[in-house]
Amino acid sequence: MDEKYFAKKIEAKWQKKWAESGAFEVEISDEKPKFFQLEMLPYPSGNLHMGHVRNYAVGDAVAWYKRLKGFNVLHPIGWDSFGQPAEDAAVKRGVNPRDWTEDNIRAMRGQLERLGLSYDWQRQMYAHRKEYYKFDQWFFIKMFEMGLAYKKMTQVNWCENDKATLSNEQASGGICWRCGEPVTKKDLEQWFFRTTAYADQLIDDMEKIESGWPSHVIKRQRDWIGRSTGAYVDFSVKESGEVIRVFTTRIDTIYGANAVVVAAEHPVIEQNADRLSSEVITKVNEIKAEKLKPTDHEEEIEKDGIDTGLKAVNPFNGEELPVWVGNYVMMDYGTGAVMSVPAHDERDFEFATKFGMPIKRVVTSPGQEAIADEIVAAFTDYGLMVNSGEWSGKTSEEGKAEMADYAKANGFGEPATTFRLRDWGVSRQRYWGAPIPMIYCPDCGTVPVKYDELPVELPDNIAITGTGESPLAKVPEFYETTCPSCDGPARRETDTMDTFVDSSWYFFRYTDNDNEVLPFDPDTAAYWTPVDQYIGGDDHAVMHLIYTRFWNKVMRDIGLVKFDEPIKRLLTQGMVVGETFYDDATGKKIYHAPDTVAVERDEKGKITSVKAADGKELKFAIERMSKSKGNGVDPDEMVDVYGADAARLFVLFAAPVDNELVWHEAGIEGAVRFLQRVWRFVYKWKDVIGLGTNTDEVTSFSASAKKLRQKTHQTIRRIDQSLDTLQFNTPVAALMELANDLYDLKAEPETASPDEVVAVREALTSLILMMTPFTPHVAEEMFAVVIGNDNGILANDARFPVYDEASAKADEIEIAVQVNGKLRSRVFASPDADNSEIERMAKDDVKVREHTxxxxxxxxxxVPGRLVNIVVKG
RNA sequence: GCACGCGUGGCCAAACUGGCAAAGGCGCCGGUCUUAGAAACCGGAUAUUGAAGGUUCAAAUCCUUCCGCGUGUACCA
Structure with missing residues (x-):
């Protein structure tokens, strides 16, 4: 141990030792319980950013903590290495996507290693290598065989900026999830995974993971899947006899229907085109055209529509209702048609009001005596049914259940459940992804590639233009093939898979990453999975985390796994953000680096104005850190200046993990200072606290030594509990407090009494071991001094310190005494004193008696152990 | 609009199953040391816990209303 703390030196030393000894490489073992610690895998952009550092520092803390708790910890990392940026780099700079990707992985692995993250590097997976994507294809074919993969013509979400199709999740809010530009629609034939087949399970199985997942993620997924129960009801069209099926959650209001409203794309329009006036056709086309436009998030779309002139019959009362086209009815939810009940639905009310349609009340609130004549707003609650023929007098709940059954019994409807969730569109017209392993044969139709022909390899050295067409469609050597079933000439599918396919099952591959026959061996995976703790960004709450749950259920049905849910506990970490300065006069944000602008702040530190170097007024915001915005902090630079341990400690200490972290460089020096403070203390005491000192016979402790021991054990309990509940900022504060108390002891190694040495050794050893999850390198170096060898914490089989209640307990506790809620005095009592004794002491206290x-x-x-409150009158 | 979350010294934050005089870090001020500074060590100041009501012996913590900020979501029938 050097006298001074040289972060770089000890970090290099221990990183080398860990690598050489394979300290974090694990195998299946019966001796210890397993723990699978997983962090979301990075996209190899070439640069680690602070968000990664935060994510991986947290994950590493959990991994180390669990190791010290005696678990066999699997802590792997891999690469989400398919996707757009590689292709963009190819278009812009003419580099080969594979080379670009491999280079980036090498660079980023180096960065992760310099942070000293305790990964089992042997288990890496690489999404872009054929050894991995072979099994994306394997799964695709399995799903095709199971009827879970199918092809259909659809309007896809299309991002003009990225020249890419997007899934519904990726186009949420009409905005491209990657670039933020508006999304448009385009007709394309696409492959889909039938996620809706598992919609019920995706909702119902949430109760199995609810306790370990953040409630907001559960809620968002539930909303996203959007199950609603109601009924289908068939209205027959008088003119043509065909049926318009509507979905409603409020069949109890059907007597109040004033119209059937259909989406502009509804087939009934096309089929009755010759019966419709030109005015109607024009309006229908208008609405269709409007829907193709990108959706503006802010704007509320005004209700629009037209009476088609067609009539539909309400099967419950035989009433003839007009059929309208409405812009607020969507073809892709429910049946694309609704019954309009303006008295009990806000949208229908608005629509009916605008077009002067009749409004009839059929549900009243239970207490309501008379029905008011004028209806000024929709009443959407449940209540008592009125004006509903034989159903009048029933409650909405009764009506809902009985009327759906009645409809079914009479052949014009049935109870039904619909979902907001759509099937997962996985086709991408891109090059850098897993080729979809399907072949189109003029004679046999759509045929999957044979399993033993996998992988369908991505050809190298092809022209990538970025025009939005599938690059593989221009490569005859790729798409020209023979049919697997008839051997005739055939054509391969030239689209590739969405990269969310790769990330849906990657963590299973870690358990068995060189398997050539199966995605992974089921028995091996059965030992390690499900994932015990998953940590990653909040932004994946509905995409990745629904896909991976879906995938798990498919794997279960294939027989690869036996459980329903792949992830037991989830922690979502907040974004790392920083101040940005930009000029958007041109319509596009042009960012200025922080060191090139002049910032004025008010006395609270809030920015009041920002000027660019040329004096131009700039706008400012707090946004996700990134290089392009100029607000990025380069982790490499930080590690270089302060060391990996200090950087990691600071990131964990700065804010609770699930909070957004606004980056301010100031503060990291406090982390360094703390490490140096502990280091100096260990250095000073290194000769007396080694194992050689005989301390066993110490049985009694001085008051100050006892106090230190109390603090030590209180700290052990605090940190243990914090780490168990995934809090990382508070245990760092606890470590600092313990270090402060060590200094407060004011003992010197040369003159310390044996009991003080024992107390110091206990405190220091505990402190060092508890620092390991946060600052592993410096902990290793200091632990070597305590244990007397250089083999490392794990090789020495060290454990997290154990809390001892007796040592934590004080001889005497201070009890506050209040009179009428105001603190008036304090008394000292034994921790075992009973309430009546404490009450008597409080009442007898001189200062208390002044007030009583x-x-x-x-x-x-x-309040036992805390306070006494005496309430007096007069 | 709706849903959820948050508001604690200059800044980041702890305590929130109600219970002492509200942790810790950054910053600030002072002392020791030093020719001086830095570092280190020691010490110090700074909070009517967003506002107003309410419940209680007792409220940062529970309830109501309001203000401010953030996130998600948007015609889902």
């Missing part, structure tokens, strides 16, 4: 003498004591509250 001559007054009537109304009540005395004793």
């Amino acid at each position: 003498d001559g007054k009537e004591v109304v009540k005395v509250i004793v």
Whole structure:
């Protein structure tokens, strides 16, 4: 141990030792319980950013903590290495996507290693290598065989900026998830995975993971899947006899229907085109055209529509209702048609009001005596049914259940459940992804590639233009093939898979990453999975985390796994953000680096104005850190200046993990200072706290030594609990407090009594071991001093310190005494003193009696070990 | 609009199953040391816990209303 703390030196030393000894490489073992610690895998952009550092520092803390708790910890990392940026780099700079990707992985692995993250590097997976994507294809074919992969013509979400199709999740809110530009629609034939086949399970199985997942993620997924139960009801069209099926959650209001409203794309329009006036056709086309436009998030779309002139019959009362086209009815939810009940639905009310349609009340609130004549707003609650023929007098709940059954019994409807969730569109017209392993044969139709022909390899050295067409469609050597079933000439599918396919099952591959026959061996995976703790960004709450749950259920049905849910506990970490300065006069944001602008702040530190170097007024915001915005902090630079341990400690200490972290460089020096403070203490005491000192016979402790021991054990309990509940900022504060108390002892190694040495050794050893999850390198170096060898914490089989209640307990506790809620004195009592004894002490206290003498004591509250409150009157 | 979350010293934050005089870090001020500074060590100041009501012996913590900020979501029938 050097006298001074040289972060770089000890970090290099221990990183080398860990690598050489394979300290974090694990195998299946019966001796210890397993723990699978997983962090979301990075996209190899070439640069680690602070968000990664935060994510991986947290994950590493959990991994180390669990190791010290005696678990066999699997802690792997891999590469989400398919996707757009590689292709963009190819278009812009003419580099080969594979080379670009491999280079980036090498660079980023180096960065991760310099952070000293405790990964089992042997288990890496690389999405872009054929050994991995072979099994994306394997799964695709399995799903095709199971009827879970199918092809259909659809309007896809299309991002003009990225020249890419997007899934519904990726186009949420009409905005491209990657670039933020508006999304448009385009007709394309696409492959889909039938996620809706598992919609019920995706909702119902949430109760199995609810306790370990953040409630907001559960809620968002539930909303996203959007199950709603109701009924289908068939209205027949008088003119043509065909049926318009509507979905409703409020069949109890059907007597109040004033129209059937269909989406502009509804087939009934096309089929009755010759019966419709030109005015209607024009309006229908208008609405269709409007829907193709990108959706503006802010704007509320005004209701629009037209009466088609067609009539539909309400099967419950035989009433003839007009059929309208409405812009607020969507073809891709429910049946694309609704019954309009303006008295009990806000949208229908708005629509009916605008077009002067009749409004009839059929549900009243239970207490309501008379029905008011004028209806000023929709009443959407449940209530008592009125004006509903034979159903009048029933409650909405009764009506809902009985009327759906009645419809079914009479052949014009049935109870039904619909979902907001759509099937997962996985086709991408891109090059850098897993080729979809399907072949189109003029004679046999759509045929999957044979399993033993996998992988369908991505050809190298092809022209990538970025025009939005599948690059593989221009490569005859790729798409020209023979049919697997008839051997005739055939054509391969030239689209590739969405990269969310790769990330849906990657963590299973870690358990068995060189398997050539199966994605992974089921028995091996059965030992390690499900994932015990998953940590990653909040932004994946509905995409990745629904896909991977879906995938798990498919794997279960294939027989690869036996459980329903792949992830037991989830922690979502907040973004790392920083101040940005930009000029958007041209419509596009042009960012200025922080060191090139002049910032004025008010006395609270809030920015009041920002000027560019040329004096131009700039706008400012707090946004996700990134290089392009100029607000990025380069982890490499930070590690270089302060060391990996300090960087990691600071990131964990700065804010609770699930909070957004606004990056301010100031503060990291406090982390360094703390490490140096502990280091100096260990250095000073290194000769007396080694194992050689005989301390066993120490049985009694001085007051100050006892106090230190209490603090030590209180700290052990605090940190243990914090780490168990995934809090990382508070245990760092606890470590600092313990270090402060060590200094407060004011003992010197040369003159310390044996009991002090014992107390110091206990405190220091505990402190060092508890620092390991946060700052592993410096902990290793200091632990070597305590244990007397250089083999490392794991090789020495060290464990997290154990809390001892007796040592944590004080001889005497201080009890606050209040009179009428105001603190008046304090008394000292044994921790074992009973309430009546404490009450008596409190009442006898001189300072208390000043406030109680001559007054009537109304009540005395004793909170054991904490306080006494005496309530007096007069 | 709706849903959820948050508001604690200059800044980041702890305590929130109600219970002492509200942790810790950054910053600030002072002392020791030093020719001086830095570092280190020691010490110090700074909070009517967003506002107003309410419940209680007792409220940062529970309830109501309001203000401010953030996130998600948007015609889902």
